[in-house]
Amino acid sequence: MTLAGLRRRGVTSTAINTFVREIGITRSDCSMIHMSRLEYHIREELNKTAPRTMVVLDPVKVVITNWKDDLIKDCEARKWPDSEAESYKVPISMVLYIERSDFRLKDSKDYFGLAPGKSALLRYACPIKCVDAKDVVLAEDNETILEIRVEYDPEKKTKPRGVLHWVAEPSPGINPLEVEVRLFDRLFNSENPAELDDWLSDLNGKSKVVIPIAFAVPQLAKGVDVGDKFQFERLGYFVVDKDSTPEKLVFNRTVTLRDSYKNGK
Incomplete structure (x- = not known):
């Protein structure tokens, strides 16, 4: 990992300097600093x-x-956690998109996403409910989900536990803003591959995953420059990469929202 690589992934000099001050100086040649300590400061x-x-x-x-069918509403979304902070408008329409992992055909007690017979809250918008398994359109393999049909609660009387992020069609029949997202992770599965006899076998096959088409809110198409940093809600921190073009933005993941690196996973 180089400083140039860290910079391209959106790591700030402030975070690096704070990390260096925190770890201090040691005379031991065998000490190992866990990556999670740097990620904490990031x-x-x-x-x-x-x-x-x-x-x-x-x-x-x-x-x-x-x-x-043709109704478009604007929801007030917050740029910062403070309820009085700056906001931006997010359009919601009849057709929207959620993460595939936020829906299951079989519900469980520890799952807070959407499922048949269960409600979830669209962040900044309204509760939705998938009434029945019949409202789920499957592909020919009878496994891949193509479409989920739901009902919304306009009076917001439902109080679901799960909250979902989403992106809607800005107008009927028009896809949301398409962006490319690169998910960077640690190069090795273990904290110290030098301890292994065959360190090459410890390479993380998912250290870089490219998502060529992700959907984003329209706000991201306005006045965004290379190096600008964002928190994608529920996903992590991302930075605009220099490979971006006027036609399509490219984002690199800087770090996840939480440290998920445990037991070599």
Whole structure:
């Protein structure tokens, strides 16, 4: 990992300097500094400086059946956790997209996403409910979900536990803003591959995953420059890469929202 690589992934000099001051100096040649300590300082910095937005990485189509076909509403979304902070408008329409992992055909007690017979809250918008398994359209393999049909609660009387991020069609029949997202992770599965006899076998096959088409809210198409940093709600911190073009933005993941690196996973 080089400083140039860290910079391209959106790591700030402030976070690096804070990390260096925190670890101090040691005379031992055998000490190992866990990557999670650097990531902690990166999160602390970006939590204060990166505005929030919504992007769906693995979209599945959701149709709100009791929504007027041509109705477009604007929801007030917050750029910062403070309720009085700056906001931006997010359009919601009859057709929207959620993460594929936020829906299951079989529900469980520890699952807070959407499922047949269960409700979930669209962040900044309204509760939705998939009434029945019959409202799920499957592909020919009878496994892949193509479309989920739901009903929304306009009076917001439902109080679901699960909250989902989403992106809607900005107008009927028009896809949301398409962006490319690169998910970077650690190069090795273990903390110290040098301890292994065959360190090559410890390479992480998912250290870089490219998602060529993710859906983003329209706000991201306005005045965004290379190096700008964002928190994709529920996903992590991301930076605009220099490979971006006027036609399509490219984002690199800087770090996840939480440290998921445990037991070599």
